[in-house]
Amino acid sequence: MSGKAELSINFLVVGGGIAGLSCAIALRRVGHHVVVLEQYSDSDISKMSHGGIRLPPNVSKVLFHWGLERALRKVSLTSSAMEIEIYETGEFIGTHHWKEEVLRVTGGDFLFLHHAGLRQVLYDAAIAAGAEVLAGTTVVSVNGDGPRVTLSTGETLLADVIVGADGRSSIVQQAIVGNDVLDAAPYQSLFYNTTVPGALMRADPELAPFFEQPVETMFIWLGNNRSAVAFRIGGKDEFALHLWVPPRQKGLSDDDCWGGGLDLKEMRRQLGECEPRLLKMTKLAATPSRVQVKKVPPIKDWVDKHGRMVIIGEAAHPLPAGSLQGGAMAVEDAAVFARLFSHLRDREQISTFLHAFQDLREDRCASVVHTEHCNLYFQMMPAGPQQEQRDQEMRAKTAQGESVFGGGEASEQWEQLKELWGYDAEDEADDWWVKWGLLRERAKQRSLDMEAEMNIARLSCLGMRS
Numbered sequence: 001m002s003g004k005a006e007l008s009i010n011f012l013v014v015g016g017g018i019a020g021l022s023c024a025i026a027l028r029r030v031g032h033h034v035v036v037l038e039q040y041s042d043s044d045i046s047k048m049s050h051g052g053i054r055l056p057p058n059v060s061k062v063l064f065h066w067g068l069e070r071a072l073r074k075v076s077l078t079s080s081a082m083e084i085e086i087y088e089t090g091e092f093i094g095t096h097h098w099k100e101e102v103l104r105v106t107g108g109d110f111l112f113l114h115h116a117g118l119r120q121v122l123y124d125a126a127i128a129a130g131a132e133v134l135a136g137t138t139v140v141s142v143n144g145d146g147p148r149v150t151l152s153t154g155e156t157l158l159a160d161v162i163v164g165a166d167g168r169s170s171i172v173q174q175a176i177v178g179n180d181v182l183d184a185a186p187y188q189s190l191f192y193n194t195t196v197p198g199a200l201m202r203a204d205p206e207l208a209p210f211f212e213q214p215v216e217t218m219f220i221w222l223g224n225n226r227s228a229v230a231f232r233i234g235g236k237d238e239f240a241l242h243l244w245v246p247p248r249q250k251g252l253s254d255d256d257c258w259g260g261g262l263d264l265k266e267m268r269r270q271l272g273e274c275e276p277r278l279l280k281m282t283k284l285a286a287t288p289s290r291v292q293v294k295k296v297p298p299i300k301d302w303v304d305k306h307g308r309m310v311i312i313g314e315a316a317h318p319l320p321a322g323s324l325q326g327g328a329m330a331v332e333d334a335a336v337f338a339r340l341f342s343h344l345r346d347r348e349q350i351s352t353f354l355h356a357f358q359d360l361r362e363d364r365c366a367s368v369v370h371t372e373h374c375n376l377y378f379q380m381m382p383a384g385p386q387q388e389q390r391d392q393e394m395r396a397k398t399a400q401g402e403s404v405f406g407g408g409e410a411s412e413q414w415e416q417l418k419e420l421w422g423y424d425a426e427d428e429a430d431d432w433w434v435k436w437g438l439l440r441e442r443a444k445q446r447s448l449d450m451e452a453e454m455n456i457a458r459l460s461c462l463g464m465r466s
Helices: 018-029 040-046 057-075 100-106 115-129 171-177 198-202 264-269 276-284 326-343 348-381 386-399 412-421 426-463
Strands: 011-014 032-037 052-055 076-079 081-086 091-098 110-114 133-136 139-145 148-151 156-158 161-164 187-197 217-222 228-231 239-243 287-295 309-311
Touching: 011 018, 011 100, 011 276, 018 032, 018 115, 018 326, 052 057, 052 228, 052 239, 052 326, 057 076, 057 100, 057 110, 057 115, 057 426, 081 326, 091 386, 100 148, 100 386, 100 412, 110 115, 110 228, 110 239, 115 133, 115 228, 148 264, 161 171, 161 228, 187 198, 187 276, 198 217, 198 239, 198 276, 198 348, 217 348, 239 276, 309 348, 326 426, 348 426
Parallel strands: 011 032, 011 161, 032 133, 081 217, 161 309
Antiparallel strands: 052 110, 076 110, 081 091, 139 148, 148 156, 187 239, 187 287, 217 228, 228 239
């Protein structure tokens, strides 16, 4: 880890979810002062933190590096396999095992846990690191000229930098861009996120086998414009259930709903034709959350014109709801962001580091967003020749005793995983500093030295004339 920043400044982080808390932890690690503003109270957050979350190796290794491995292991399970079925019939298509060499090269583990469990780990770590988290604090406006944040109480808070980690419809994003980017984008499908009690599943002969796998397995159902993912949650006797389905009938509301107010019957009506086990799981499930799945055009500006406000996480690069890399990109953002600010020694560097953050993260995030949309299309591929070819190829590999997705060291998938999971966020920031940051600092110092020499020469000339 790089040392503490020579100059400590004040950050206001708007949003106390995964992105905001990760940012607070990372910035405190390098010596900056952080206040996190979260609009929901602790009780509201506990109601809204529905369902499970998957943490791929590229993010688990960052959290482990921050000293959170022990806390994460207590609330998570390590997965090494997935099983593929057909959504409509339950037909088994095949399995895929993450080989040990893949995980060894990428440097992390594949973890399954409850969203609330992850947030609690991050919250505890942020508080322990010295960040201040103000729950039940509603931000009504932000301005990079100050920079300042105005609260619903009328109070104004000042800082050196404002970080927008406030999710898909971010107030900071709107202040920078000028409109709600997410609201303007059409949606393609709906995502339901819920959990199923393990005791109820084990009591059903058809569902009990989900708990009898030799390894912790993720189950994926491929369907006609529908898909489902299920996995066991660490720290709780529950199964996470993710569902992607078409929009509801015309005239019915499809607005995002994070907690309460949703009828389980509504979710079951959206299932369409599905295999019996999925139907049973939805009948036993807890009240779900519902989110629109959108494809949002890339956001051009992550930094405001004053160079004092920036957006990270879903506010900067929204992923399709339920994405594997959703939480990962937020943590990666935080790691890169703080690593850049570990080199701060002059306030004039603030704007440079904010723009460097976007430069460093923009292509990586765009690539991951594209991959996640492709993955979702693969899972929800409409019935037809392309879908039949997909299924036949996986059936053929299973018949030959192979993994449905390959995965040998010479395979294309191996190379893709090395790039996706092997990414090291903090190394990327360090590389930028070595290649560009130090050069800029040296160039600036040379310019100052030259200016000083010129001033000395001028004074000498004036002395000679006098």
